[in-house]
Amino acid sequence: MENWAELAVGEVVEVVRHAQVVSRGTVEEVSLSGNVMWILSDGPHDRQLCLKSDGVIVRRG
Structure with a gap:
């Protein structure tokens, strides 16, 4: 997610760094x-x- x-x-999200989920939370x-x-x-x-x-990527989980 860019913005x-x-x-x-x-909302529940996942934080991704180097193609691996490093955290998940609200x-x-x-x-x-x-x-x-x-x-x-x-x-x-x-x-x-x-x-x-x-440089992390956040995506809705």
Whole structure:
């Protein structure tokens, strides 16, 4: 998904890096610019910060 600002709070997403899913969780907050997103993760880290500048891909899960 190119424009993270289109994501809604509560949506389930997967974060992909180098063709592997590195995290899955629920959108908690997205910046107005769509460059920063917080997700509540299903994994060992409860809350995760995702930066578009890190080169990750986000897809609806």
